[in-house]
Amino acid sequence: MSVTLSIDAMGGDHAPRMVVAGINRVVARHPDVRFLLFGRELVLRPMLDRFSRVRRVSEVRHTDDVVEPGAKPSAALRSGRSTSMRLAIEAVASGEAEGVVSAGNTGALMAMAKYVLRTLPGIDRPAIAGLGPTIRGQSVVLDLGANVECDAENLVQFAVMGEVFARKVLGLEQPSVGLLNVGEEHLKGNEAVRQAATILQDSNLAIRFHGFVEGNDIAEGTVDVVVTDGFTGNIALKSMEGTARLFTHILRQALRSSPFGRIGGLVATPALRAMRKRVDPRRYDGAMFLGLNGVCVKSHGGTDAIGFSNAIDVAIKLIADGVNEGIKHDYAQLRTSDPNPSTTQQVMNSR
Amino acid sequence: MSVTLSIDAMGGDHAPRMVVAGINRVVARHPDVRFLLFGRELVLRPMLDRFSRVRRVSEVRHTDDVVEPGAKPSAALRSGRSTSMRLAIEAVASGEAEGVVSAGNTGALMAMAKYVLRTLPGIDRPAIAGLGPTIRGQSVVLDLGANVECDAENLVQFAVMGEVFARKVLGLEQPSVGLLNVGEEHLKGNEAVRQAATILQDSNLAIRFHGFVEGNDIAEGTVDVVVTDGFTGNIALKSMEGTARLFTHILRQALRSSPFGRIGGLVATPALRAMRKRVDPRRYDGAMFLGLNGVCVKSHGGTDAIGFSNAIDVAIKLIADGVNEGIKHDYAQLRTSDPNPSTTQQVMNSR
16 A cells, blocks of 8 residues: 655654654555655664665655654644644645654644644544553543543544544444443433433434443443543543553562562563563554544654554554544534434533 | 441442451451441341351441432432431431441442531532552542542642541651642643642642642552542542453463463462452452541442451541541641631632
């Protein structure tokens, strides 16, 4: 498949090194993909000379400017017009590239992507979606932090986007969608989730709506798509990351605490390695900005070449599977096929 | 120490069996504590005959009524006046008991406890607080679900209550307090957390306020007290529980997947058992309702005798350490010692 990706080569703690090394891994898997690398030519050139395979499929677009990791999104948007991040996004808007990947400042990337690419018709706000391991396989959670406060309509739009994603990218025929809440009963939770549930239940959406799910359902894989606001989603995801770290720490401590533990740990090394691989956060690198006119993927700020290459894979998959077209199509249909097209509006007005 | 606890003997999936067996464990540790058991005498009597140690320190108060696990809090409050839960709470209000423990319906317990016991002076809303393991030891998180929506003032009150708890019960001299948010920067998050941070920073509270913390900081133990609203806190806690279950599942699968894994797992059995013990949720059973005129502890609905006995221990500790008196004292002092007593109000009004 012939795809061109634009890359913010300067974003991330270990950029641009891990960017080039990451692309090197991708070339082996996707020899047809081409890359536009935005960043400092003087730094990038010598690296490309080392990775000749990357050089052959890449074009460097020089810029000295970068978005600082701690920059405020609004400031980056205002004064970062010649940064590697901004130029990489603009390559998608101009049609030179079909998607952009950056490991830089999340807030700045979202602000710039929203401004430059605009949202898809019918979508008020883009959401950050992420994949994670569950007991049953994997599931997608959104929003992970783009929208700190969400109303019911936002949550319904996230449900549509997440459903399309799970169908197209995870290949599920009828993915189930759950709304994250503090209990499964209809009367629990805040105004926004209760209203969103009413809309998802009453309106004629072609979504398999499971109802409310609780925090533990994320890792248990109760549903394929977990919908929540960006404040709760971000905190839930990071709480889970912290717990995974705590668990690894306690396991390591336990195995080191006694001779039997050490021996057992040694004998079981391959098994423990397989386990670590399954929960390796790098495997799930690549948060997707859904709802934009163009593919935009955020790699983890502290990522390495393996993680960054996975984020690039996510972008390639989003493009190949036509997720944005799917969202556009489904959202348009949802609005016209609803026998009572004002359901949503009615529910919203009844507040 | 001579303490009397009133027990909702009918609350919980495995009640009243695990209640009596749980008390049996407590008697060994605290021979001086006495119990008022509220519930069905016909069921309780034969159990007490089996556990004569429990019988000697318990008095049965018969009632046929129970609060159903799925009952709405408002309905339970209205029509549950002769339930074991309600009568157990009233024994605290009347001074017959110093604290109440129940593994029943959380919402009903909170509604009844709030109505019967009332909140402490200066506290608008009680919060549910829980202890959990961290990489550095343990920390307390509140609110875990009593208040779905919170304003800045609520969060500040939770901070005061959590700080007193950490000082009195965890024995920390100057516990650090963090506000859960989606980023550490001052400009991030919703209105309520930003305002609460301003109040905690500006006013003359004797609290060691760390600032914002993120989801991963809970398990990492970055601060001793994590303050958040009940919606976020409940989802964060349950997300962590789900992750712990996923991890255990993956570890078990990995160790079973190969002969070396199985042998290694066998050799390391004592180490793995020690690990399981450290993260055993029963060890952290006993969610505390802070901010009430009386001690009220909620045990997990699905708990067993071990978990229930730990919840009773929590109640005993709250009473022995005078946590409610501490909250009352600190809150009164906070209001009078503040050189600019209207700081809080000013911040609130500037919304």
